[in-house]
Amino acid sequence: MxxxxxxxxxxxxxxxxxxxxxxxxxxxxxxxxxxxxxEAAPGLPTAVYWAAGVAGxxxxxxxxxVHELSHAxxxxxxxxxxxxxxxxxxxxxxxxxxxxxxxxxxxxVAVAGPLASLLAGAAFLGTAVLLPASVPAVVVVTLTxxxxxxxxxxxxxxxxxxxxxxxRILQAVVWKLTGDRRRAQAVAARAGRVLGVVLASxxxxxxxxxxxxxxxxxxxxxxxxxxxxxxxxxxxxAREVLxxxxxxxxxxxxxxxxxxxxxxxxFVDQAASLPFRTYPVVSFDGRPLGVVSLAALARVPEEAxxxxxxxxxxxxxxxxxxxxxxxxxxxxxxxxxxxxxQDLALxxxxxxxxxxxSPGDVARTLELAVLGAEARRPAR
Numbered sequence: 546m547x548x549x550x551x552x553x554x555x556x557x558x559x560x561x562x563x564x565x566x567x568x569x570x571x572x573x574x575x576x577x578x579x580x581x582x583x584e585a586a587p588g589l590p591t592a593v594y595w596a597a598g599v600a601g602x603x604x605x606x607x608x609x610x611v612h613e614l615s616h617a618x619x620x621x622x623x624x625x626x627x628x629x630x631x632x633x634x635x636x637x638x639x640x641x642x643x644x645x646x647x648x649x650x651x652x653x654v655a656v657a658g659p660l661a662s663l664l665a666g667a668a669f670l671g672t673a674v675l676l677p678a679s680v681p682a683v684v685v686v687t688l689t690x691x692x693x694x695x696x697x698x699x700x701x702x703x704x705x706x707x708x709x710x711x712x713r714i715l716q717a718v719v720w721k722l723t724g725d726r727r728r729a730q731a732v733a734a735r736a737g738r739v740l741g742v743v744l745a746s747x748x749x750x751x752x753x754x755x756x757x758x759x760x761x762x763x764x765x766x767x768x769x770x771x772x773x774x775x776x777x778x779x780x781x782x783a784r785e786v787l788x789x790x791x792x793x794x795x796x797x798x799x800x801x802x803x804x805x806x807x808x809x810x811x812f813v814d815q816a817a818s819l820p821f822r823t824y825p826v827v828s829f830d831g832r833p834l835g836v837v838s839l840a841a842l843a844r845v846p847e848e849a850x851x852x853x854x855x856x857x858x859x860x861x862x863x864x865x866x867x868x869x870x871x872x873x874x875x876x877x878x879x880x881x882x883x884x885x886x887q888d889l890a891l892x893x894x895x896x897x898x899x900x901x902x903s904p905g906d907v908a909r910t911l912e913l914a915v916l917g918a919e920a921r922r923p924a925r
Contacts, residue, residue, distance in 0.1 A: 552610075558617050558627050565634035566600065568839065573602040582688060586682035593683060601687045606632060608695055612702075613637040615661035616654055616710075622656045623650045625768065634697075635769060642876050644788060648721035648729075655713030658667045666695030706737030708773045735901035741771025786912055791875070793870025795899030795910050796892045802827045805856030807836045809845050811853050816842075823889050825901050826859040833867065833891045833898040836860035866890040870899060881907050 552560045578591075578598030609632055615629040616639040628640040639658075645651035670692030672684050703711040712733040720729035736770075748763025803824040805810055816824070816839065826834045837859040845853050866877060868890050881904055883891050891900040 552632075555614060556618060558614070558621075559629040561629065562629050563631060563633035566632050567797040569634060570602040570606060573605060577601050577687065582686055585686040589683060593871045597683045597687050598794075600687060601691060604691055605694060607690070608662065609637050609698075612658045612662050612698070614640045615657040616634070617641075618886040619657040620654045623653060624739050625650070625654070626887065628713045635766065635879060638782065642878055643873070644726075644875060645717075648717045651720065652714060652717035655710045658710050662695045662699035664701065666692045666699060668692075669695060684796075702742055704772060705733075706740035706770060707777050707921065708731040708737065708770070709740075712740075712774075722830055731778060734799065736772045737774025737777070740770070740773050741767045744770065787878070787910070788873060788875050790874040790910060792890065792892055792902050793875060793894075793899070794866055794871045795874070795906050796870070796890075797906065800825055801857050803837050803900040804829075805854065805859070807854060807855050809842050809853045809858060813839075813842060813850070815870070823903075825889060825891050825898055826855055826856060827898055828856070831897045833877045833893055835861035836865040836889050836891065856880060867893055870894055874907070877888075877902075 550562060550564075552562055553727070554560065574595070575598070578594040582594045582597055584588075610630070613632070614829050618643050621627055623645070624640050625645065627645050628642055630637060630639050641654070672691060673688035674687075676685055702709050703714070705715045706712040707716065707730075715736060716729045717732035718729075719732045720726050723729065730809055731761060744811060745764050745767025747761040748765075750760070751757045751762030751763060758766045776809060799820060801821060801824060803816075804827045805826045805828050807815075822840075823838045824838060826837050834856050837855055841858050841860070842850075842855075845858060866881065866889075868877060870892055872892075877890055881888055881902060888904050891898060892900045892902060
């Protein structure tokens with residue numbers, strides 16, 4: 546799930562939201578302003594209900610962000626890297642490219658999110674109870690709704706099945722008891738499939754037997770959980786193979802480079818006879834400077850191309866990825882190919898460019914892993 550618009554970098558972690566967040570925020574605001582608040586605190590102007598409804602939906606999604614940030618901060622504290630956080634239709638995702646090194650780390654990262662939601666729910670409910678009687682009822686009702694919603698979110702996430710946090714907790718527990726990560730992943734994924742069937746079935750009963758359209762949500766959530774769990778179960782063997790692959794094994798060695806000291810015009814004349822769209826940029830002494838694409842060069846005004854150097858146009862780290870030959874492929878899976886024009890990973894050894902890994906290299910390796918074959922560095 547890719548973010549549609551950025552929301553900042555709290556604690557240095559890129560956070561974004563998918564467009565579906567706006568739809569859900571609008572639905573929640575309408576639910577609060579159109580029914581819950583008027584019923585619980587009647588007699589107020591419509592504008593007051595809508596102000597409280599919009600504020601409530603914004604604070605709710607802020608609490609979702611706190612949930613995901615809790616995962617991310619614990620992961621980073623435990624030595625794992627965090628790529629980004631994305632809020633979307635069904636909550637949020639925290640992209641952690643590496644695998645937890647042990648069951649304790651896996652458990653700590655998984656439980657952090659539900660624990661944050663439980664604390665948030667308790668804080669909202671406690672505040673609603675402790676507010677003086679002079680506080681408007683609409684505020685108390687909104688806080689109470691936020692409290693119960695966060696508690697329900699925490700309990701739902703603790704259900705034992707992948708990809709929910711409860712599934713990750715189950716996986717950590719089974720891993721600890723058996724010492725077998727692969728078996729633990731399979732157990733959690735199968736539990737997720739069962740959970741998806743149960744939720745989808747409950748949704749159908751609610752829809753067909755009781756005539757409630759709310760059952761459609763349960764059907765959709767159940768389908769999503771079942772689909773995700775099946776995908777994770779199928780990916781288990783491939784993930785085990787990929788964890789052993791280092792980028793130095795699949796990189797393209799001695800790639801065609803763009804000299805950083807060339808002008809844009811001079812390099813374009815050279816690139817016209819080459820089959821590539823993206824190039825690593827190097828300095829005169831071979832040090833990698835960044836990555837440049839033909840699209841980036843095309844954005845340079847024509848009159849400036851004879852005076853602008855390639856190194857002035859290239860995307861530099863951290864916008865482009867710089868790794869060592871010993872970096873595991875699993876550590877960069879979500880980062881190569883995500884940003885067109887910057888999607889080469891520069892493999893650097895002893896300060897010099899040793900090779901590049903492209904989205905095509907990654908796709909080839911993944912496909913070979915699914916087929917049970919081992920990826921080898923392409924012959925030149």
